Structures are given as structure tokens and as C-alpha cells.
Amino acid sequence: MTGPQHPRRPATLASLAAELGVSRTTVSNAYNRPDQLSAPLRERVLEAARRLGYPGPDPVARSLRTRRAGAVGLLLTEALSYAFRDPGATGFLEGLALACEKAGTGLLLIPVSPEHSDVDSVYQAGVDGFVVYSVSEDDPHFRAVLQRPVPTVVCDQPTGITGVDRVGVDDRAGTLALGRHLVELGHRRVGVLCMRLSSHRHDGRADVARQEGSSYAVQRERLAGLRAALAEAGVDWADVPVIERFEHSLDAGADGAATLLDSHPGITALVCTSDILALGALREARDRGLRVPEDLSVAGFDGVPEAERVGLTTVRQPFREKGLEAGRLLLERGDRHVPEHVTLPTELIVGATTRELRQSGEFFSGW
């Protein structure tokens, strides 16, 4: 096969029209409204195009004219490349891509380099709308997206943005169910490992004020749900150690669990606000000879495939459906007067990493 032989000066619609001695409209119609001209004429136009190597109307010029880009932009929290490693994000992407495919719309991934932190990429994106996936309330790229005069759909967070559609899951209900599960099993001394609570790096203990002031609604909600469940059992949340990790990785999970287990060796259950962190915690527990669930119960959140494989107790959320729904919200809503908020359900998955507390409580009276 032979590749492209692009002439110096690519043919344009106008040059084609001139060549053929017809008007530009006719050429345009040949591509966009085949019914507006006779079949023979159309064939003549297309033939000439082939001969001159005219690849059809320039997409950018057409977009300018029609005010349609035929693409939606996707803004992700982290560096773009991270998204392809995060199982939750890939699930979401799969759903969103599916929706785009159905609509014949392109999906433009907005580059968010950690290096040049300029917000230009958002202003440069030729798109008909944006999907924003789980970013901080104070994310500068997100602020830039809001400036753009195109519809926007937020997934997960931030919440409470007026005039913007949102799709999320019931995080609070998820950890509420998870917390009750642990309470039923007899756990009272619970430790928590959570994801970043602010866009500034902070690794370590997060007190209640920090939790409540987090710029990440998802984490706030998950902590609140757990808190509510423990409150039902009379556990004072202020006594529950919450360790925060900025990074979201197995290593961060292991490291965070180590910190928690060192400072609070008496905990009987460790709740992580993500499966990735929980999987890391599992590794750390194993590394220090703790048996799960005999010596320590561990739970996560998300229901990613890897968690399912190892039988992690977790809260499953429908990533793919979130993506589909976000796409639907952006692409299929003709009437977008009233912002729509969609909250999908979560489901407690009881795995093999949580177990009833054996009655050794008499050995410890407190922390």
C-alpha cells in the first residue's frame, strides 16, 4: 500500500470549485447534502476531489462555521497517563467512550501536565462540551472549564456547582453500609485510611476539621457515612484515627497502613476509602505477619476487579455506568434548561477480609 502524497498546497473547497467551474456551494453540497445536486454532478465533484487529492472539507473550518466541534473534552484529576492505570478511571472511560461512539462524537483528553501547570489546554480545546472526572473544588483547570461557554458534566466531584450536570454515586450510603457491617461483626476500634483531602500534599493524621473541610466531596461523604455507622454503635468519631495519603497507589496504601498500625496497634478493623489503598494495606498486613481477617479486618471501596479477585470486602460502585450516564447527560439532552443530578447506587460486597471479632476484647480496655 502507498501512503500519503500530500501536495505542497493542499486543495481546498474553493480551488476544487474553480477547477470544476462550479460554485463552492455545489462542492460543499456534494459532501454535506447529496440530495441537493444531481448524482452525475456529485460524482464529477467527488472524482475531481480524488484526482486533486482533496480530502474533503477542512474539519476546523467547518467547525468554525457550524459551531460544532464534534468532540467532547475530558478533564481528569491527575495526569492523563495516570487514568489508564487506575481501574476505576478506566471503567469510567470505557462507559464514556461507549456513549461517545454511539453519538459519533470524538473524545478529547485534555493534557494536564504536572510540569507546565498552565490552564491553556482547556482554552485550546475545540469541543462542544466537557466532562470533568473527579477533580478538586479548587482545581484551576476546572475553573477554566467553567469559563468556557459549553455545557459541562461533572462526575463525582466537585458537588454543588450550580448550573452544571452531575453524575455520582451514593458514597455515604456505601460506607454507612460498610460501617454497619463492621459494627455487626463487633468491631469498635476502627482505623481509617483515606485518599487526599486537599490538593496540597499532606500525608498523615487528618483531624475532624480537616476531614470536614476537605475539597473532595467524595472523601467527605465516605468518611461521613462511616462516621454515622460508628456513631450508631456509640463510637466517638474523634477517637477514630484517620490517616490521609496524597498518592493513590498500592505503596501509599501499604505505607499508610503501616503508619496506622504503628500508632494504633489496637485496631481490629481497617477501613480504606479506596480498593487500591486497601490492597496496599493488605500487603502491609501480610508483610508484618498479621492475618486477615483473623487478626485484622480490612475493607475498601470501589469494587475494582483486583479487589474482587482477592475477595476484598468493599463497596462496589458502577464505574462504567457513571461514564455512560455522563455521556448521555452531555450528548443526549436537547433540553438543558434544568441541571440534572444523577446518583447511582452502591452495593456492599462482603468478601473474605472482614470477620467477626473474636472475643479477646477483655485484654484491651481502650486504645
Added chain:
Amino acid sequence: MTGPQHPRRPATLASLAAELGVSRTTVSNAYNRPDQLSAPLRERVLEAARRLGYPGPDPVARSLRTRRAGAVGLLLTEALSYAFRDPGATGFLEGLALACEKAGTGLLLIPVSPEHSDVDSVYQAGVDGFVVYSVSEDDPHFRAVLQRPVPTVVCDQPTGITGVDRVGVDDRAGTLALGRHLVELGHRRVGVLCMRLSSHRHDGRADVARQEGSSYAVQRERLAGLRAALAEAGVDWADVPVIERFEHSLDAGADGAATLLDSHPGITALVCTSDILALGALREARDRGLRVPEDLSVAGFDGVPEAERVGLTTVRQPFREKGLEAGRLLLERGDRHVPEHVTLPTELIVGATTRELRQSGEFFSGW
């Protein structure tokens, strides 16, 4: 926080200029060439922009004028959504995204719906170049990409397109090493399970003519490498059963393995041209009570994480690096006179699914 309050008629650069009583050039310069006007004037412009809700120059209009879209298009074989489930593809995407981030370039995923098989999406894409990931030689979308007057980089296949850069891996060397490994272990009766050889569905035996006529160079190469290794041991390739599966999934792998094991119960080793297929084959072997590697050796190709986890013997290829390299080829080459071809190495990973053939050969004299 408050969302967007977009006026009916969004402000334009011209309207801003009029409002301020300056020329359009000045407003344009305020954004694009800050050094071309006084700081106070620039501030006045930006302030007015803020006040009027002007989000900065329209990206599409700018692209038309500058002839730069600030994005590269990505064309994938399968439906877009499939790519996020295929571990090889996500690895590649991660690398490519990384390269795009570094360059501040967007990555536009081209929708290739199985439903509307129109090639429009390719012509509609406002991009400065294309990356094509592993498509068939006769893929209509790929043909469309070649029409577009922008640089293109092909990953893996098709090969032999003149005037187009390409990055791939040494597939043939990979299966050659794998084949020799099996030969050394004493295997002579080998069965093969390969991915689709044409863009038309075909499930079943693929004879040599079909193999050699495949429109997928990667499969051709992998089969050729294995063939060469077996030839060294005097095995006639025409006797080696090659089963083809159109779908690329665990189920297809299991199903293909079943077909192969039913028709050729005497094989001692099963080579799959992808890990996904091999993992499916492993499942099938287990389901029918075959022990791997005691009763059957199984090998794959790709080196995806899941394969590593289960200790599959395979050929590892650097997906991420392929993506990075593709991005580099497209984005960092000022001089693109001579098409560049990059071939990355593969590496044989001997796992726990292949083993020396125990000497029970006397029971079988042939197939």
C-alpha cells in the same frame, strides 16, 4: 461555588475590542503576545474580558487561522470502549498520553462505532496528526486517515506503508525465542491459537495460505517466528494446527483451546499469540482437568500484568514504550522528511506454564 452564567451571545474578541475602543489586534496580543503591549493596557483588556465573560480566543477560530489544532487523533482497531479493557491497549495509551502531556497536546479518540461504519469521524477530526494503533491493512478508517494531509504514525500494523512512520516490536524474534524454548523442552506436537487473521469473522482452522495472506502483519510475524523455530527441529509447519479466533477475549481463548484440544488431543504444547487467549486457554485446560504444565504446556504473547500474576510463559513487549515512542515520532520530529521505523525488542519470559516434556512419547507415534 457558582457555575457558568453564559450569556446568550458570548463575547468575541471583536466585541471586546469595540467595547474598549481598541483594535482587535490589541486584544489578540493581550492573550498571545503579552510583550507587544503595555502592561496597563493588557490589564485593562483582561479586566474587561473578565467583566464581559469573555473566555479568551475561540479555539476553533484560532485553529483555523494558525493551522494548528493542538491535538492528535488516535485511531484504534476496535470500538473505542474495547481499548480500555485491553491491557495492552491501555499500556500503549498510557505511554501515548504521557507523550501528549509533555507536549501539551490533546489526544482525540476517534469514535469507530460498529454501528454506523461511516468514516466521517476521521474526516471530522480537527487534529495535527494521527496515531493509528494496530489496525488491518484494509481498514477503511485507516484509508481515510491516509487521505488527511497530516503526519501519521502507525503502531504495530499495518506495516509497509510508505511515507508513514511506524513503531512496533520484534514479533518474529519473540515467537522464535518462544518456539525454541518449547523445542528445547522437547515439544514437537504443538498447537497454535491465534488472533484474527482478517477483518472478516472467521473462527476455526487457518491453513498456511490463510496465515500468509493475513492482513494483520503482527499475526503473520508471530506465526512465522514460531514456524521458524519448529522448522529448526524438523517439524513441518503444515502439520501444526492453527486455530483462529475473531474475538479477543478469555472466552475466545477458552473456546479456541477447546476446539484445538478436541481435534488434536495429542498436542503437548499450546502456543497462543496473545496472553488474553492464553489465559482463556488456561481456564479451559483447567476445566477439562488438564494439568498445566504437567499435561500441557501453555504460552502466550504480550506480557500483560495478569499473565505475570499467574506465571504464564510469554513474550513480553513494551507497550508503554511503544506509546511514548509513537508520541515522540509524531510530536517531536521537526524534520519529517524521511519516514522513521522503530522496532522495540521483545523478551521471552519463562513462567510456570511450560515444562520439559516427560518421556511418554512412546505411547503416541503421531497425531
Added chain:
DNA sequence: TTGAAAGCGCTAACAT
């Protein structure tokens, strides 16, 4: 430092 003029390539009224 600022402004005027000339398109980038195309589509969509509105004619004819």
C-alpha cells in the same frame, strides 16, 4: 506600541 486590512476554509441563507 497600536491599528487597518486581508484572509484561514467553510456553510447557510437567500437568490435564481
Added chain:
DNA sequence: ATGTTAGCGCTTTCAA
């Protein structure tokens, strides 16, 4: 069924 006329919103010589 085909052509004429106006821009879409912007950047970029070039001149002031």
C-alpha cells in the same frame, strides 16, 4: 438544481 453573498472568530503582515 445551482450560484451569490456574508460572514463564523481569529491572527498576522504591514503600516502608522
